[in-house]
Structure formats: structure tokens, C-alpha cells
Amino acid sequence: MTRKVIVLGETRDGELRNVSFEGIAAARTIAEGGQVTAVLLGESVSQLAPTVIQYGADRAVVVEDSQLAGYTPDGFSQALLAVLEQEKPDAIIFGHTALGKDLSAKIASKLGSGLISDVVAIEVAGGNIVFTRPIYSGKAFEKKIITDGIIVASIRPNNISPLEKNAARSGEVSSISVDIKDLRTIVKEVAKKAVKGVDLSEAKVIIAGGRGVKSEEGFKPLQELAEVLGGAVGASRGACDAEYCDYSLQIGQTGKVVTPDLYIACGISGAIQHLAGMSNSKVVVAINKDPEANIFKVADYGIVGDLFEVVPMLTEEFKSLLVKA
Numbered sequence: 001m002t003r004k005v006i007v008l009g010e011t012r013d014g015e016l017r018n019v020s021f022e023g024i025a026a027a028r029t030i031a032e033g034g035q036v037t038a039v040l041l042g043e044s045v046s047q048l049a050p051t052v053i054q055y056g057a058d059r060a061v062v063v064e065d066s067q068l069a070g071y072t073p074d075g076f077s078q079a080l081l082a083v084l085e086q087e088k089p090d091a092i093i094f095g096h097t098a099l100g101k102d103l104s105a106k107i108a109s110k111l112g113s114g115l116i117s118d119v120v121a122i123e124v125a126g127g128n129i130v131f132t133r134p135i136y137s138g139k140a141f142e143k144k145i146i147t148d149g150i151i152v153a154s155i156r157p158n159n160i161s162p163l164e165k166n167a168a169r170s171g172e173v174s175s176i177s178v179d180i181k182d183l184r185t186i187v188k189e190v191a192k193k194a195v196k197g198v199d200l201s202e203a204k205v206i207i208a209g210g211r212g213v214k215s216e217e218g219f220k221p222l223q224e225l226a227e228v229l230g231g232a233v234g235a236s237r238g239a240c241d242a243e244y245c246d247y248s249l250q251i252g253q254t255g256k257v258v259t260p261d262l263y264i265a266c267g268i269s270g271a272i273q274h275l276a277g278m279s280n281s282k283v284v285v286a287i288n289k290d291p292e293a294n295i296f297k298v299a300d301y302g303i304v305g306d307l308f309e310v311v312p313m314l315t316e317e318f319k320s321l322l323v324k325a
């Protein structure tokens with residue numbers, strides 16, 4: 001059965017987020033040969049339309065309005081519902097990001113549909129689209145299908161591989177004008193925390209520090225290793241509570257959920273609440289002085305040792321490998 005699938009192309013600072021390309025790949029699976037349309041909402045987003053097509057969308061629909069310059073649930077839902085009214089899709093895909101979590105729930109409720117959130121894998125089986133999502137803080141996975149109505153799902157960033165970009169791909173780009181009105185919230189100003197380097201939720205490599213890092217200064221060797229590997233620095237709640245770093249770095253049940261290719265946990269004991277945010281990483285390396293630390297149970301590679309000796313050694317080793325390469 002072929003399907004018409006809509007993907008929300010999410011942007012930040014004028015650029016498409018990776019999860020948008022992952023959403024297009026997910027949509028291609030769900031479409032089963034049908035049509036994939038990327039929707040771009042914002043003040044000035046039409047220049048991004050060729051990119052979503054190059055990543056596998058057949059077409060792009062753009063809604064541009066100064067009231068969409070910043071995300072508001074009212075503004076974005078009015079714009080997206082107008083597109084859905086016109087397109088009448090069988091499925092809608094969002095990124096499981098702060099924006100996607102908020103908007104997907106609102107849209108699903110407006111459509112009277114169910115929502116499958118935080119999807120990590122999608123397959124076609126027996127004519128059904130089967131969605132896999134983690135439950136119980138990542139300790140188990142459930143498989144779900146939607147049996148009736150429009151499929152609405154949000155996909156966890158960094159889990160579904162995007163399709164390869166094909167610069168030669170072309171497709172139709174159309175725009176809709178929507179009368180956006182009665183906004184109950186207006187974004188007046190965005191005060192951003194200064195985040196240096198790679199975004200934690202989309203990083204392919206994360207070097208995370210725990211209470212074992214012992215101080216704000218103790219994060220420096222981790223930052224150096226992250227820089228060499230082109231990765232981001234994360235933290236346990238223990239390190240955040242101890243004021244060694246900002247809470248925006250916290251990974252875990254009450255922090256960010258990450259799935260990088262490589263996660264290096266330094267001086268983190270491996271409490272269940274921390275594992276909930278990182279245990280689906282593709283390769284986990286743990287560095288801990290305590291050979292009994294729980295983190296070693298989820299680690300693919302374990303180094304029993306003092307992080308202040310091991311991390312600088314790794315940095316030097318990676319530096320020399322990269323120079324040779």
C-alpha cells in the first residue's frame with residue numbers, strides 16, 4: 001500500500017536540523033513507494049526547499065509568515081493544519097525534539113489521531129508500519145502499529161539514518177499562505193545559553209563527565225578530547241548538581257536522551273537514571289577508577305583507571321592517529 005507522508009522540516013538558526021533528514025528517510029519507509037512531502041514553516045525558509053528534496057523528499061510545501069519567525073504552538077499548528085487540510089496525508093512525521101514533542105501532540109489531538117512518540121526504528125511487516133520505541137527508561141522496547149486514522153509519529157534524533165544527499169534530485173516547491181491569527185503567545189526574545197561547538201542532541205561523539213571529574217576545571221581534559229574528535233561534552237546529573245557544569249549538559253532520565261556513535265563516560269557511576277539517557281549509544285566506553293562501577297555493565301569497552309591520566313592519553317593518541325590519517 002502506498003502512502004502520502006508529510007515530514008516537518010525543523011530548522012534552527014536558519015538551518016535544517018539533521019533530524020529533518022532522518023524524518024525524510026523514515027517517511028520514505030512509511031510511504032512504501034508513495035509521495036513524501038517536506039513542510040517548511042518560518043519567516044524565510046523557502047531557500048531550504050531544494051535541500052529537503054536533495055535528501056529524498058519528492059516535494060516541499062512552504063508557509064512563510066513573519067509570525068512564524070519563532071516557534072509558537074498556536075502559530076505552527078495553524079500553519080501545519082492548513083497544509084494538512086490541503087495535502088490530506090496518511091502519515092505525519094516529526095523529530096522527537098523540544099519543538100516536535102510539543103507540536104506532534106497538539107496536531108495529533110486536533111486530528112483525533114493517536115501519536116507514537118520517540119520512535120527509534122520503523123519497519124514494514126505484513127502490510128503494517130511497525131514502530132519501535134523504548135519504554136521504562138530504555139530498559140525495554142515496544143512495537144506499535146496504528147490500525148486506524150492518520151499515522152502521527154515523532155522520531156528520536158540520531159537513530160534512523162538519513163538518505164544520501166543527491167544534488168541532482170529535483171521536485172516541486174509550492175507555497176501556501178495561511179491567515180495566522182489570535183496567537184496567545186508571542187516570542188519577544190530568545191536568550192540563548194552560550195553553547196560552544198557541537199549540539200549535544202545531534203552529536204556523533206559525546207564525552208561525558210560525572211562527579212569523578214571533581215570540578216569545573218576537571219572538565220577541561222574532556223573538552224580537549226571532544227574537540228579532537230569533533231564531539232560534544234555532556235554530563236551526569238551528579239556533575240551538574242555539584243555545579244561543575246551547566247544543567248543543559250545533563251544526560252539521562254531528566255536530562256537529554258542521546259544516541260551518538262561513540263559515548264565516552266568519564267567518572268560516571270552508571271546510575272539507572274543516567275543509563276536511561278545514553279545506553280542506546282552505538283559504542284560506549286567507560287573510564288572509572290572503580291572496577292565494580294555499574295557503567296561497565298553497559299560499556300562495550302571499559303578502562304579501569306584515573307580519568308585524569310586516561311583522558312589526556314586518549315587525546316594525544318587520537319591526535320596522532322588523525323595526523324597520520
Ligand SMILES: Cc1cc2nc3c(=O)[nH]c(=O)nc-3n(C[C@H](O)[C@H](O)[C@H](O)COP(=O)(O)OP(=O)(O)OC[C@H]3O[C@@H](n4cnc5c(N)ncnc54)[C@H](O)[C@@H]3O)c2cc1C
Pocket residue numbers: 209210211212213235236237238239250251252253254255256266267268269270271272273274277287288289290293305306307308
Ligand atoms: C528522579 C531522579 C532523576 C534523575 N535523573 C538523572 C539524570 O537525568 N541523569 C543523571 O545522570 N542522573 C540522574 N539522577 C541521579 C542519579 O541517580 C545519580 O545520582 C547520578 O547519575 C550520579 O552521578 P555520577 O555518576 O556523576 O556520580 P557518582 O555516582 O558519585 O559517581 C562518580 C563516579 O566517578 C568515579 N570516579 C571518581 N574519581 C574518578 C577518577 N579520578 N577517575 C575515574 N573515575 C572516578 C567513581 O568511582 C564513581 O563511580 C536522577 C535521580 C533521580 C532520583
